[in-house]
Amino acid sequence: MSNPLLDFSAQIPFDRITPADVAPAVDQLLARADAALASVTAPDFPAQWGSIARVLDVATEELGRAWGAVSHLNSVADTPELRAAYNAALPRVTEFWTRLGADERLYAKYKAIDPATLNAEQRQARSNAMRNFVLSGAELQGAAKERFAAIQERQAELQQKFSENALDATDAYAYYASAEEIEGLPADVMQAARAAAEGEGKQGYKLTLKMPCYLPVMQFAKSNTLREKLYRAYVTRASDQAEGDAKRFDNSAVMTEILALRREEAQLLGYENFGQVSLVPKMAHTPEQVTHFLRDLAQRARPFAEKDVADLRAFAAEQLGLQDPQAWDWPYISEQLKEARYAFSEQELKQYFTAPKVLAGLFKIVETLFEVAIRRDQAPVWNEAVEFYRIERDGKLVGQFYLDQPARAGKRGGAWMDDARARWLRPDTGRLQTPVAYLVCNFAQGVDGKPPLLTHDDVITLFHEFGHGLHHMLTHVNERDVSGISGVEWDAVELPSQFMENFCWEWEVLKHLTAHVDSGAPLPRALYDKMIAAKNYQAGMQTLRQIEFALFDMLLHTEHEPQGDLLALLARVRAEVAVLKPPAFSRTAHTFSHIFAGGYAAGYYSYKWAEVLSADAYAAFEETTGADGVPSLETGRRYRQAILEAGGSRPAMESFKAFRGREPTLDALLRHQGMA
Incomplete structure (x- = not known):
């Protein structure tokens, strides 16, 4: 020991x-x-x-x-x-x-x-295990089994190569701009670009295709010549359209081979295409069900997306003198219109979200809605900034979690929830093992003795990760492989996390989450109203953009012949759903890492799918909230029992129907995004 x-x-x-x-x-x-x-x-x-x-x-x-x-x-x-x-x-x-x-x-x-x-939980765990054995090639024999293993190895190599090409193509590009060219850029972006050039002993401002530089150039640079230059470099990365030496990072052949191997893997397993394989462990049953879902949502979002574009065109002509905007002009026009229409700054909002006040408000909501108590607890930690808590119901321990909020050296960026230990009735001792979660964020640290300040996006992130944590910790399931988040379908696992995000937009909630860092005053109603007004800015366009990616992904892994022209397929998808068409030289598929190097092949639709579930689940609270704005405890109890406590012990649709009494509909999502 x-x-x-x-x-x-x-x-x-x-x-x-x-x-x-x-x-x-x-x-x-x-x-x-x-x-x-x-x-x-x-x-x-x-x-x-x-x-x-x-x-x-x-x-x-x-x-x-x-x-x-x-x-x-x-x-x-x-x-x-x-x-x-x-x-x-x-x-x-x-x-x-x-x-x-x-x-x-x-x-x-x-x-x-x-x-x-077996009991019901064990039957579900066994059913999942049997399915996973088959998908891992356990039923294959002889040459087929060897070929299946070789395909896995080759796919891993190719996916790594795709990632490297995308990264190297991004890193290889730099443009050194003059002071006149970068007019309009935020001061901090200018300073970083100047320092990057000086670090190389060069004149001017070093501009790259990394998001913290590329996006502000597209949004704020007044020079459309500069915007065009960076846009062209960005959308041709890792492709045959890249300039000069950068063509060596072309992902075209890598993509073709990955698609061919996925088709072969599917056929070895007895399926027609990889889309069918991908959906075996998911909530959606068939590729046709997914494409119907995406097309239905696209049809409903289209009128709003068309109005978004009409607003941009009118504003560009009247206020910016741009009569025929090009692909590299749209982000700039969007930013100008947003500032003109809503007139509020994130910087102003941030002063009201101090980390201790937000956390106390989050705990209060969870304790009230889900009938638990959250207390500080003791455990060894990896950094002095890490806090440890316990969740109790009726005085009994339910689960525990580590909360690691601040960004620091040696800590990966982003935010996530992971399980340190699952709830499990241990077969060796017969004792119940309670769940433990890691909740990790990367927020700014406090300065000048003041508490850390969170942006509203940070607040949403904290609520999102805590939603995953609740799914893991409030489970009542005793079988390890289906307790908490284990065994939950990929396209349903975001339900509890996206669900919690909704509270971050509620006035009754924000009143108790906010206190100005200097005066202690709560968020003013006028500032809240501006924030709400800007919430769904261009929601129609953003929805169609996500559907374009998701539909392309699913058709690529079902209808498309691996050796065929995937650009022709992408053009067909855009003709069907997009309201803004990119130029012919655009090659965005060549850096679509989610599906070529991540876990989202024939699964990119999951983002939208889970959003429908979470919006509809939250609508149950909206329908039962009292005149005082306080959510119904009865609804909270039903949600906890049907969704959170059930974990992966039954199909997600059964849990959803147990809570809502029916299958989910699109209505709540469309209403929340201003597209009802």
């Missing part, structure tokens, strides 16, 4: 873990897991759920928990030593999980388990 990664007795001893602990802990845990796998797959081992769980699940849970702690530290407290230890162990851990997923002896044991001996 001298190795802290092997201590599973209480909370993870983060104050004692060192990079030197990683390799010996992984050695020991992999050996245990391998021995457990050998034991349960022996011919004489009984095909019984509890027997397999007591041996294999206990060993793999401990491996997962220890490796999870190492991965977490790698994200929030990175050092050269820890990174080296993590990268050295990663291939071995990955190899074990891959081998476990395709083990036909283990698959045979699960098949042989009598479902009549």
Whole structure:
């Protein structure tokens, strides 16, 4: 027990873990897991759920928990030593999980388990496991099995190559602009561009295709010549249209081979196309269901998108003297119109959102709606800024969470929720293991002795991640693989997180979340009204843009022939749904990393799908809120029991219907986005 990664007795001893602990802990845990796998797959081992769980699940849970702690530290407290230890162990851990997923002896044991001996949670977990074995190639034999493994390996290489090309093409570009050319840029962007040029001993201002530079140029630079120059470079990255030497990063052949391998993988598994494979573990059942959903939403959003464009054209002609705007003009026109129409600054708003006040307000909502108590708690942490809390109901522990809010060196950007430990009625001890979550953000730190200030986007982020945390911690499910967020369909897992975001726009909520950093005064109603007025600015255009990506993705993985012209398909999708068409040289698909290098192949629609669920779920609260603006406790209880407590123990649609009494509709989403 001298190795802290092997201590599973209480909370993870983060104050004692060192990079030197990683390799010996992984050695020991992999050996245990391998021995457990050998034991349960022996011919004489009984095909019984509890027997397999007591041996294999206990060993793999401990491996997962220890490796999870190492991965977490790698994200929030990175050092050269820890990174080296993590990268050295990663291939071995990955190899074990891959081998476990395709083990036909283990698959045979699960098949042989009598479902009549299982409770409902165990039946759902077994059903998921059987499905995952099939999708991992466990049913394939001989040459087909070898080919399937080779396809996985080649796809991993190609996806990495796609990412590298996209990154290298972005990094390779620079333009050194004069002071006249960058007129209109925000002061901080100018300063950064000037410093970047000086750092290279060059004159002028270094402009790149990185988002913190590229986007402000498109939005604020008065020179349309400059905007055109950067736009052309940006939309031709990693393609045959790139200029000169940058053509070496062309992703065209990589994309074609990835699509061909996905089609072959699908056919080895007995499906016609990869779209069908992708949807097996999701809420949507068929590619046709997804395309119908996207087209229906596009049809409803179109009138609003067309009005957005008409407003932009009129403003461009009357106020900016632009009679025929081009692709590189639209972001600039949009920004000018937004400032003219709404006249408020994020900087002004931010003074009212102090981190302690926002957190106290968030806790108050959760405690009231979900009938729990949140208290400070004690546990070893990886940084002094990390707080640890416990959630109780009726005086009993329900779950715990680490909250790591501030940005700092050695911490990955962005925000996320991850599970440190799942709720599980342990088969080895018979005791209930309560869930623990990591909630991580990257907010600014306080200055001059004042509390940290959050932007409204930061507030939304905190509520979003806390929604994921509630899904993980408030579960009542005792079976590890379907408790909390485990086993929840990919296109439904964002429901509880997007649901919580809605509270950030409610006046009754914001009154209690805000206090001016100097005066302590709550958010003024006039400033709130401006914020609400700007909430749905260009919602129609933004919706069609997301649908364009999602429909292209699904058709690419169903109707499209891998060797065919995917640009022709993209043009066809744009002709159907887009209100603004890019120029012929645009090659945005060549950097569409979500589907070519991420987990979203034939799954990009998930963003919109989950938004429909969360908006409709929130509408139940709007329908039952009293005249005083206080949400109904009865509705909160029903939501908690039907959605949060059920976790992944049943299909997401069943949980949704248990809460709403019907299937979801688009109405609430359209209303929330001003498109009703």
